[in-house]
Amino acid sequence: MAKPSLLFLSLAFLALVSGCLARQLTSQTPNECQLQQLNTIEPTNRVQSEAGLIEYWDPRSPQLQCAGVAMLRVTIQQNGLYLPTYSNGPIMAFVVQGRGATGAVISGCPETYQSSQEFGQGQYGQPGQFGQPGQRGQQAQQGQQAQQGQQGQQGQQGRVFRDMHQKIRRIRKGDALVFQTGVAHWYYNDGNSPLVLVAMVDVGNQVNQLDRILRTFRLAGSNPQNPEQSLYAGFDTQILAQAFNIRPQTAEQLKNLGDKRGNIINVPQGLRFLEPQQQAGQGGRSAPPRVFLQRNAMVLPHWNLNAHSLMYVTGGQAWVEVVNSRGQNVFRGEVRQGHLLTVPQGFAVVKRTSSDQGVEFINFKTNDNAVISTLSGRLSSIVGLPVDVVSHGFGLSRDEAWQVKHNRQDGILTAVAPQGQGQGQGRADE
């Protein structure tokens, strides 16, 4: 064993990960979570683009419907650009492989309409000027500065300008990203290997006011397999020409109608200009939030109090068991790289590495403040019970009850006997 430690986890980004996504409500049809059997699932739908691949898990999967999430995996080839896209729910994405950059436009723009007098301090507004956009922009800039100087008076209006920014940052394997609902974002792979992300879209989140079906809005690109195109393609050419103040021919081009490259295109010469926008401090945010368990490690049995948890395995292998509210085993089996397993809220789960290489996985959670409770170990309910109660409750001798309470002193993670030692039975059944 190369590493001296049995268990390892990079600690940065943990707040982001255990925090997951704020969900304030779940809207569901009745009986949606009558899951008699869980299973590991893999993506079923592939959308190939010029420079990459988007794979979707089946949205009709009962466990994903119960969890109210959509899951996808994006593979971006070298020099591939995933064109700007937004969705009808918050997105949590993990970089599973490779490196690159990502950008999001957060305009923070309430729909406020400004009187032109407000902009130009009364020096503006001759209709003729509108043909000169550069000048208008300049004026608007002045207006902005003026506004910032009188923020107290004008309040909200100024936000149109102040909050606008482009966030560009480097990403690499192990990074976790969160994009709020409706925020357009893109990825670029300037590394030497494919850039792979696994993402959960929390369509069950309250901020999605549409139904719970994933919708992906594309600012550019198209799906060559489906009748999907960019948002620009849906507008009249003349309207676009006016909106951009460009010639109709350019506007027509902007609609990208004949484009067969899909949503991930090749930009071979690279996006060099990105570099200056990166900040050193941001570059350090690459510590992985994934969990790595070395061999013979166990995550003690526990349940999620207020969230669903979706386990995506990025490497190695684990033995997992899940138990429902009737005490019935609804999953027992190996999970391996690429597998996704839903652990519904309240259901009890135990995980144990089942290969010498250990196991590495990510837990997507549907609650900002996900909390767990353990069924064994120092922090479990059983420890809080009097020995007599444990003894009576489970029909154990007092000595056995004491052992049940105190033999396992770990919090959530522990080391277990090597596989094969008294373990054969449970495993052999598989």
Place this chain on the structure above:
Amino acid sequence: MAKPSLLFLSLAFLALVSGCLARQLTSQTPNECQLQQLNTIEPTNRVQSEAGLIEYWDPRSPQLQCAGVAMLRVTIQQNGLYLPTYSNGPIMAFVVQGRGATGAVISGCPETYQSSQEFGQGQYGQPGQFGQPGQRGQQAQQGQQAQQGQQGQQGQQGRVFRDMHQKIRRIRKGDALVFQTGVAHWYYNDGNSPLVLVAMVDVGNQVNQLDRILRTFRLAGSNPQNPEQSLYAGFDTQILAQAFNIRPQTAEQLKNLGDKRGNIINVPQGLRFLEPQQQAGQGGRSAPPRVFLQRNAMVLPHWNLNAHSLMYVTGGQAWVEVVNSRGQNVFRGEVRQGHLLTVPQGFAVVKRTSSDQGVEFINFKTNDNAVISTLSGRLSSIVGLPVDVVSHGFGLSRDEAWQVKHNRQDGILTAVAPQGQGQGQGRADE
């Protein structure tokens, strides 16, 4: 053109309007927002009263069902009184025409029961006293004062009394009003023309714990067309007599059973007493939150990140296009006075005046903190993309890409070429 400015918007009340209604959750059945086609809709159901008219948009309209809102328009004739009413969702109302007054009872009354000893400081509680309500009330007043003096000790109990107040204020064209769920409110028209309000009831809001069907509870009045009556009418006469401490005959009258006047009744002599209750400061809250675009103005293409937006046109005419997540045009056409058009969350929309008089409209939004993002202009995602990406992404020359990024320097509003100039095509298709 009379006004020197191309675009005009009264700025007061903007926070209220763009703020709209707090919505923390949406509960929907699956596939409720599969809107392949949007259309402008007008009220379909009319309920005539003695001194006015209530018109309802069809609650089964797919776009209203998706948005989770009910829409209605209330027309109150001169000296008409819209009797106190509350609903199972927060209400946002706009005064489209006329002037008058409105009142709301906000009792802020948690259901607390007081020991009579608490009220009277031990000097109270002889059963015989209960027949003398005036005295009881007086005692309660004393109790209230006593309570306020010892607020720290008694905490919540005192709220029964402290929070009770009647809010009466003047309203006129352009005002926006918000009534919280379950808060009874009334309107009175003391102007010289009909008082018209358009209102959205956010039945999809989390605070509505019933289903998403609008329910209107009336404290007085009745619907002469439907079997609807006031809440009092549902109680036994004897119970009412006891509750009000009045004779059964008066209680019977209170039930208003034979009344055919509906929910808007005529009060010809006016409500003079209202005047002293108005405060000068409140009278100033009449700045209109509606949007007015002069001719040749355009609201740049944009989407709503976290809200539905319902556009109600109060005057003039606009050309509007809406695009869904597949890049398909789901609406393109003129919208005119009295039209309602839903722009679902995430869908892209562009608006352009299409008459010389401009256009005036209101955006009802289903989120307290509605945010938009633009598809063109200085604040759009495209501006944040490198020229190379725009060029590659859309198959444009570098020069064209530069124009796409920078030719339109406005934030959300812009001026466009006069209609007919290179515009005919798009319009002629209609």
Place this chain on the structure above:
Amino acid sequence: MAKPSLLFLSLAFLALVSGCLARQLTSQTPNECQLQQLNTIEPTNRVQSEAGLIEYWDPRSPQLQCAGVAMLRVTIQQNGLYLPTYSNGPIMAFVVQGRGATGAVISGCPETYQSSQEFGQGQYGQPGQFGQPGQRGQQAQQGQQAQQGQQGQQGQQGRVFRDMHQKIRRIRKGDALVFQTGVAHWYYNDGNSPLVLVAMVDVGNQVNQLDRILRTFRLAGSNPQNPEQSLYAGFDTQILAQAFNIRPQTAEQLKNLGDKRGNIINVPQGLRFLEPQQQAGQGGRSAPPRVFLQRNAMVLPHWNLNAHSLMYVTGGQAWVEVVNSRGQNVFRGEVRQGHLLTVPQGFAVVKRTSSDQGVEFINFKTNDNAVISTLSGRLSSIVGLPVDVVSHGFGLSRDEAWQVKHNRQDGILTAVAPQGQGQGQGRADE
């Protein structure tokens, strides 16, 4: 009449009770609250255990489905222990009878995984050590202390340990208890009579991300009538042995497979050890939050603005009427001990004692900040209306209108004429 006061309410715990449960969202299928008729309901399903009984109200009851809650009543015999259990929604429970103790494990445990180096400050991590749990625990303790000393650096990780605690407290008749979603809790009856609790599980609450069906997860015990067992029973024996670091035979026992005692077992020798854990201050939290109305008392007609209210009668008898949004009476009748009646949000309700012994009841509310508004009395909407409006609105003389407004000066509670005096009609109809 023994007591000098007509109305009585113990004031302690009121914040807890009127506060009820935080509900931030309701997800429902359409038309779920089309309640044309309400009725009092009693439990329909009984699950007998060795030392007690759990009774469930029918979850398919239209009024419970509309309210989005599950209701149950637990009766625990002397020396009976209700084994640790948690649910998929917050629980509000009232002690209706008896005395005992309750405990809850609030581990507050985000699922964080610690590197072993972090724990032991580099002195830890030899694989061999893992066979000695006591020592590991000790090390972990050290780790904990170390962490607390460097909280600022390690942030969230430390919470695994700091937040863990067992809450044990004495309970007795009149107490209100709240258990958050997923928090395991138990009850023990060490009194001299049965300990009876009535509980509402708010499965419509946003924190329940499963569907709205009650799920009860049991850490121990089983349902001898249904195929329900404890969570431990769902895991492989070998996994349990490893999780607890116990022999497989003990693990097998822990699964409790042959146990027919149900979820409430007999612990005749008592749980003496509990006593030192009680704090004097906590012992005082027994003041009842129930409402007691003496004879001839009335809760004035009112509605709930933002909550459903479920009235459970613990003693005596009341006459209740409920009116829906169409002014139709949907309930009028006597409610008696053991009856449950749902008053949906917005519906108007009036309650009057109808026996000489008065009536005692509990209001379960589905909102943390439940607010009511009255239809008569000093705080009602009608008082805020001008006399002319009341006169015109209801077709009353000015004098009658004045009486309607001012004859009843109470806030929410009042005394009414003794039964039989002008009251016979309403009652005789029943």
